Amino acid sequence: MPTNAASLTLDASPASRPAAGHPGIQSLRVAQKEVIADGVVRLRLEEPHNARVPDWTPGAHIELVLPTTDAGSLSRHYSLCGDRWDPHAYEVAVLREPNSKGGSCFIHDELAVGDMLTVGTPRNNFLLSQATRYEFIAGGIGITPIMTMIVAAEQLGIDWHLHYGGRTRASMAFLDELAQYGDRVTIWPQDEKGHLNLSFLSEPVDGGRVYCCGPEPLLNAVAGAASAWPSWAVRFERFVPATLPEPVRTEPFELELALSKKCITVGTDQTVLSALSDAGVPVLSSCNEGVCGTCEVSVLRGTPEHRDSLLNDAERAKNDRMFVCVSRAVSDRLVLDL
Amino acid sequence: MSTATKCPVNHGTVPVLDDDPFSPETLENPLPFQERLREAGPVVFLAKYNAYAIGRYEDLSAAVANWQDLSSGSGVGLNEPWRARGLLQMDPPEHDAPREVLQSILSSRVLRSMKDTCMETAGGLIKALLAGTAPGGQVEIDGHTGIGSKLPVNFFPEASGIDEEGRENLVPYADHIFNALGPDNGLVEQGKCKAAEYTEWATAKCQRDALKPEGFGADIWAAADRGDILHEQAPLLTRSLLSAGVDTTVYGISGMLYAFASNPEQWEALRKNPNLARVAFDESLRWESPVQQIFRKTTTDVTIGGSVIPAGSRVMLCFAAANRDPRRWENPDKFDLSRDPSGHLSFGMGIHQCVGQHAARLQAASLLEQLVPRIKSIELAAPIERHHNNTLRGWESVPLRLTLA
Numbered sequence: 158m159p160t161n162a163a164s165l166t167l168d169a170s171p172a173s174r175p176a177a178g179h180p181g182i183q184s185l186r187v188a189q190k191e192v193i194a195d196g197v198v199r200l201r202l203e204e205p206h207n208a209r210v211p212d213w214t215p216g217a218h219i220e221l222v223l224p225t226t227d228a229g230s231l232s233r234h235y236s237l238c239g240d241r242w243d244p245h246a247y248e249v250a251v252l253r254e255p256n257s258k259g260g261s262c263f264i265h266d267e268l269a270v271g272d273m274l275t276v277g278t279p280r281n282n283f284l285l286s287q288a289t290r291y292e293f294i295a296g297g298i299g300i301t302p303i304m305t306m307i308v309a310a311e312q313l314g315i316d317w318h319l320h321y322g323g324r325t326r327a328s329m330a331f332l333d334e335l336a337q338y339g340d341r342v343t344i345w346p347q348d349e350k351g352h353l354n355l356s357f358l359s360e361p362v363d364g365g366r367v368y369c370c371g372p373e374p375l376l377n378a379v380a381g382a383a384s385a386w387p388s389w390a391v392r393f394e395r396f397v398p399a400t401l402p403e404p405v406r407t408e409p410f411e412l413e414l415a416l417s418k419k420c421i422t423v424g425t426d427q428t429v430l431s432a433l434s435d436a437g438v439p440v441l442s443s444c445n446e447g448v449c450g451t452c453e454v455s456v457l458r459g460t461p462e463h464r465d466s467l468l469n470d471a472e473r474a475k476n477d478r479m480f481v482c483v484s485r486a487v488s489d490r491l492v493l494d495l
Numbered sequence: 496m497s498t499a500t501k502c503p504v505n506h507g508t509v510p511v512l513d514d515d516p517f518s519p520e521t522l523e524n525p526l527p528f529q530e531r532l533r534e535a536g537p538v539v540f541l542a543k544y545n546a547y548a549i550g551r552y553e554d555l556s557a558a559v560a561n562w563q564d565l566s567s568g569s570g571v572g573l574n575e576p577w578r579a580r581g582l583l584q585m586d587p588p589e590h591d592a593p594r595e596v597l598q599s600i601l602s603s604r605v606l607r608s609m610k611d612t613c614m615e616t617a618g619g620l621i622k623a624l625l626a627g628t629a630p631g632g633q634v635e636i637d638g639h640t641g642i643g644s645k646l647p648v649n650f651f652p653e654a655s656g657i658d659e660e661g662r663e664n665l666v667p668y669a670d671h672i673f674n675a676l677g678p679d680n681g682l683v684e685q686g687k688c689k690a691a692e693y694t695e696w697a698t699a700k701c702q703r704d705a706l707k708p709e710g711f712g713a714d715i716w717a718a719a720d721r722g723d724i725l726h727e728q729a730p731l732l733t734r735s736l737l738s739a740g741v742d743t744t745v746y747g748i749s750g751m752l753y754a755f756a757s758n759p760e761q762w763e764a765l766r767k768n769p770n771l772a773r774v775a776f777d778e779s780l781r782w783e784s785p786v787q788q789i790f791r792k793t794t795t796d797v798t799i800g801g802s803v804i805p806a807g808s809r810v811m812l813c814f815a816a817a818n819r820d821p822r823r824w825e826n827p828d829k830f831d832l833s834r835d836p837s838g839h840l841s842f843g844m845g846i847h848q849c850v851g852q853h854a855a856r857l858q859a860a861s862l863l864e865q866l867v868p869r870i871k872s873i874e875l876a877a878p879i880e881r882h883h884n885n886t887l888r889g890w891e892s893v894p895l896r897l898t899l900a
Binding site: 209212214215241242244281284285286287288289308309312313364366387389390455457471477478494 | 561722846
C-alpha cells in the first residue's frame, strides 16, 4: 500500500518506533539523488559497508525515517523501484506533495547525497502472484511498484500490458525506461487525453490479474470498471487508507495475552496498539493507519473488527490475525498470541 | 585421501582436493573430508567432480545468501536435475509467489497452533515405547526406528492432509531424491528401480481429490483458488513438502537423540533446565547437519574469500563443514546446550532457507517435552549404524538405553 506515501499522514510517535539496533532497521547512505520527472526524485540508498541489504520482491515497500526537525522525525513508506539483482542498495522515487506533513518536501529540499537514513526491512503487501496475463494500471507516482512487476513479468515470459496515467507527460516518471516495451505500454497524460480509459476491464481475462497502484479516485474507478472480475484477481496498493466507518462496538473490550498471561481492557478512546503498549507489551508499529503491515498480531480466539487496508475478504474471514494500530474487536474478548 | 595439492588444470590459486565426498568411506564419516575442505582454503576445487566447494562459515554464509550470482535454477545437485522442478530449484522471480504461499502456510503462527496435536502424537509414541517399564527401570529402544523415523512420518503427512495408505513410501521416496543430488553412484543406481513407482504414488497423493479437506496440501490448493499461484503448480508444491519435509526431520530427530546419548551430561543439563529444549534441537542440527550440502551454479565469475569461481561452475555449499568451523564456533565438535547455535546453516539461509523449519522445531520440541519428565538418563546401548545418502546424514539405527525417572 504505502507507496509514495507523501499523502499519508504517517506520524509514528517515538514510542512506536523500533529502537536503534533493532534487526529490522538499517542505516543506509544516500548515494544518488536525481530528478526523474517534474516533482519526482529518485534516491539510491546504499549499504555503507557494501554488505547485502535484505532481499525484497516486486511490489515491496520500505520505511524511511526522516529527521524532519531537530526534535523529531516522520516515518514514510515508499515502494522499491530499483533492481533486485543489486544486493547492496534500494531505490525509491518520491513525489513532492506540498500539502502533506513534510516528508516528501524534506526529501526534495533537504536530504542530500552522503546523508545517512534509517531504513526499515522491506515488506510486501502487493505481491505479484503467478498468472497467465497481467493488466498493470498506474496513476502518477503509483508507477513505482509496477516498474518492478514489469521486470518480473518480462523475466517470467508472462503477457502483460501497462496503462499509465498522469497529470502531464512531464510529471510521469520512468517514461524513458518504459519506451523499450513498445505497445505493451499505454501512456495516458491527463492534459492530453483525459482520464484513463478503463473499458478494457469490462471482460475478465481467464488466468489474468489486475495490479493497480495510484491515487484513491483511480483505485475506485478500477474497482468499478473491473466489477466483473473475481475480487482476488484485482489487487490494489493504496497511498492512503480506505476511509473508515465508526467502530462497530461502542463499549470497551478485553484482550487476553496468551504468552504474557495478561488480561487488559481496551477503552473506546484508545487503540489496541496503545492499550498493549500501556500494559508493557509493545508491538512494533509504523504507519498507525493500517496500511503498512508492521503491527500484525496473531489472533487465537475472538473476532476482530478489521479496519486495515491490507487484508482481503478471505483473509479477514479467517480472523487469525489483525493489525492492532487500527483494528478493534467485534467480540467481547480477543485472545492474542502475545 | 589427499591433502591440498597444486592444481594441474587452470583454476588459478584455488586449492585442489581429490577427495570423493560421496565415497562410502566419506559418507560413513564425513568429518575428515569436511575438515580438509575447510582448512584447504575459502574455496576448493573437487577434481573428481569438476566442481568447486565452500566449507568455511563466513564464506558459506555469504555464498548461500547470494542468489543473484549462485543460482538454484539449474538444480541444487552436482548434476542437472532429473525430475520436475520444485521450489528449491527456482530462482526469482519464478520463486517468489510459491515461496510466499508456502511460507505463510508453514508460518510459525500456524505451527504454534498445532502444538497440541503434535504433543499428542509424540506422547502416544513415547508412552507406547515405555509401556511396561517401571519408574527407575531401564528400557532399550532404537531411537531411529522407534522414534526418529516414526514421529515425522506420522505428524507431517497428517498435517499435510495425506491419507494413511502407503506412508511407508515417504522415506524411501525422498531418500532417492536426495541421493540424486549427488553423483550417479551406486546409491542412485539402487534407488532407480523403484523411483518411478514412488514418484507416481507421491504425485497421486498430492492431487486435490486425494488430499484431506484440511491440511497444508488443501491450503496450497486454496492459495491457487485465491489466485496466488497457478492451479497447475499446486500438486508439485504439495509434493515438495513431502520430499523435503520427512527424511530431513527424521534424521534431525534421530541425530538429536544420538547427540544426547553420546553426551549424557547434556541430557542431565536439559533435565535441570528444561528451557534449554529451545536450543537443543538447533544445536544438534549444527552438530550433525541432516542436509550435509547442496549445490548452486554460478551465473557469473564470483569472488569468494579472494578466490574466483568462474561463471557456469557448480559449487558445493557444505553446510556441515561450516557448522563445525572453528573460526566461527568455539569447540565446534562438542554438542553443547550452553552455546547459542543461532546462525547455524543446517536450514540454509536467505531466500531458500528451509520453509518447513517451524514444523521440524515443533516436532523436536514436542518430543523433548514428552521425554524430559519421563527419562532420567539416556545412553547408547550398542554401536550406531549409519544410512548412506549422497546428501543426508542418514541413520539405520540409534540403539538407546533409557532409564526412567
